[in-house]
Amino acid sequence: MCDTCGCEATGNKITYSVPGEENKHQHSHVHEHNHGNTTHSHEHVHTHEHANEGYHHHEHLHEVNHSHSQYNQEDHGHHHEHKIAVEVDIMSKNNLLAERNRGYFEAKNVKVLNLMSSPGSGKTTLLEKTIQQLNGKLEVAVIEGDQQTQNDAERIQKTGTQVIQVNTGNGCHLDADMVNKASKKLALKEGSVLFIENVGNLVCPSLFDLGEQKRVVIISTTEGEDKPIKYPTMFEHAHLCIINKTDLLPYLDFDMEACKKYALQVNHHLEFIEVSAKTGEGMDAWLQWINNL
Amino acid sequence: MHEMSIAQSIVEIAMDYAQKEKAQKVTELELSIGTLSGIEFEALDFAMEVCKKGTLLNDAQIVVDKIQAIAKCIDCENEFKIVHLFDACPNCQSYRTQLICGKEMQVKSLLIE
Numbered sequence: 001m002c003d004t005c006g007c008e009a010t011g012n013k014i015t016y017s018v019p020g021e022e023n024k025h026q027h028s029h030v031h032e033h034n035h036g037n038t039t040h041s042h043e044h045v046h047t048h049e050h051a052n053e054g055y056h057h058h059e060h061l062h063e064v065n066h067s068h069s070q071y072n073q074e075d076h077g078h079h080h081e082h083k084i085a086v087e088v089d090i091m092s093k094n095n096l097l098a099e100r101n102r103g104y105f106e107a108k109n110v111k112v113l114n115l116m117s118s119p120g121s122g123k124t125t126l127l128e129k130t131i132q133q134l135n136g137k138l139e140v141a142v143i144e145g146d147q148q149t150q151n152d153a154e155r156i157q158k159t160g161t162q163v164i165q166v167n168t169g170n171g172c173h174l175d176a177d178m179v180n181k182a183s184k185k186l187a188l189k190e191g192s193v194l195f196i197e198n199v200g201n202l203v204c205p206s207l208f209d210l211g212e213q214k215r216v217v218i219i220s221t222t223e224g225e226d227k228p229i230k231y232p233t234m235f236e237h238a239h240l241c242i243i244n245k246t247d248l249l250p251y252l253d254f255d256m257e258a259c260k261k262y263a264l265q266v267n268h269h270l271e272f273i274e275v276s277a278k279t280g281e282g283m284d285a286w287l288q289w290i291n292n293l
Numbered sequence: 294m295h296e297m298s299i300a301q302s303i304v305e306i307a308m309d310y311a312q313k314e315k316a317q318k319v320t321e322l323e324l325s326i327g328t329l330s331g332i333e334f335e336a337l338d339f340a341m342e343v344c345k346k347g348t349l350l351n352d353a354q355i356v357v358d359k360i361q362a363i364a365k366c367i368d369c370e371n372e373f374k375i376v377h378l379f380d381a382c383p384n385c386q387s388y389r390t391q392l393i394c395g396k397e398m399q400v401k402s403l404l405i406e
Contacts, residue, residue: 072380080318083404086310090302090398173295204295207331232378233331265379265388 015167016182019154048058094208097176101183101211111193111293114212118227120199121220122244124152126277127195131159133287139192143182145174145199152197162186173204176211193290202231213293220245221252232266239261240271240289247276297334299398300340306400312401316405319353323402327395329362331377344398353404362395 010171089095105112117123124144131140142163153165164182166174179196188194196212198205217238219227222245228235235241241263243256256274263270274283274287311319326332334357340360341355364375366382367389373382375395381388387393 080406081404083402084310084314086306087401087402088298088310088400090306090400093302093305171298174297175298203331207295207299229377229379233329236378255329260380265381267378268389276350 012169013169014171014178015165015169016178016185017150017153017165017167018163018185019150019157019160019165091207091209094176097180098202098209098211100182101176102213104183105188105194105211105213108188109191110188111290112196112210112212112214113231113290114196114205114210114215115178115218116198116202116205116215116238117218117220118129118223119202121195121200121218121223122277123200123218125153126218126242126244126275127197128155128159129277129280129283130195130290131156131161132285134290135195138290139189141186141188141192141194143174143179143186143194143196145178145197147171147199168199172199172201173208174198174210175208176196179210202227206234206237214239216240216242218242218244219259221248221256223254225255226262226265228259228266235266235270236265238267238270240273242286243272243274244277246274246281247279294336294340295331296336296340296397297344299332300337300344300396303400304350305343307350307353308348308404310400310403311405314405316349316403318380318406319350319403320406321354321404322350322400323356323358325358325360325397325399325401327360327362327397329375329392329395331396332397332398334359349402358401360394360397363393364395365393366390 007163011066102112110189115123115127120209131142134140139265140161142153142156144163145168146152146165147168149167149169150165151232153163154161164185166182168174168178174196183194186194196210202217215238217234217240219241221243224230228241249256260272263272272290273282273285275286277283302350305320307322309358326334326337337357338355345351345355362375363372364380364382365372366385366387368387369382369385371382371384372393373384375390375392379388380390382390
């Protein structure tokens, strides 16, 4: 916690842990702010990357079409206020780091899948079954993202797979920095596959590139078939949509065709695989999809 | 509420530029945000209020230039204003559309003293 203003609540710390191992180091998230004119940072590892490092200029943007023209006029009168052009993408820091992650994964020939869904869609069960079926065929590692608890990492660890749990505290998504730190703690093997199970949330994770090769959105038949148009950004960014819990279809009103139709309205490139992680139905298609990457 | 981490990034970028210019304060911060960028404008306003506190941006006015999303229909090449990602082309009703703009998320400029 910041001892000047007390700004960081303990619940908002980001932690990286392996179940069974004592967590000696806790790395907090990038957190920089000012008190008066001094800046201080609360992070152990602090990487600063700027897309336009060194690029800034002082020209007054007379050509810019905006509504506060009085400032431009004042510029002519040598007013102290002056305008600087920034024109930096807000996501540039995350995106740069994501590209670095992507380069690292490519160099190691690691297939990386970002699995995203709302809570309770069966991501972890799907992952457990996937790992069991890949056993002996493909080396697997897992990054588990949740706000709190190591429960999911413990489940994955029981399958004998290398796993690291990222607890985001109050954070609603994983970002490239977290994946960068977590993957450094994993001994990723050449030619393996890394599953990143994002925080259960159908909104926020869609905006954050982690450096993955493919984005997979998972929905289950117990959710409404209109999820793709209720949360379109997630489906727009996905490569594959897995529709899980097909074993429950006889008991539900879920309209499979309508669901796919909605999803294709948002993203006409989207692929679909129907599975029941519980019964194993459809798992072959999913494993084949991974193999084809 | 990813707007909070977006706001933190905005403040970080703005602070970096303001400090390079040895600014005493930032009086205005101009952002360009597309209407289909995935950002909830009200949530961003709230998050910016929280994140700028105690920084050089404390009193800065946040000006958001909303960029209207435009899509192009792949089938009939019609360009149209798109409100939702699942909107069909109003001309031929095709869903095979491509966004031309509307995903922007940029810190555009600062007014500093």
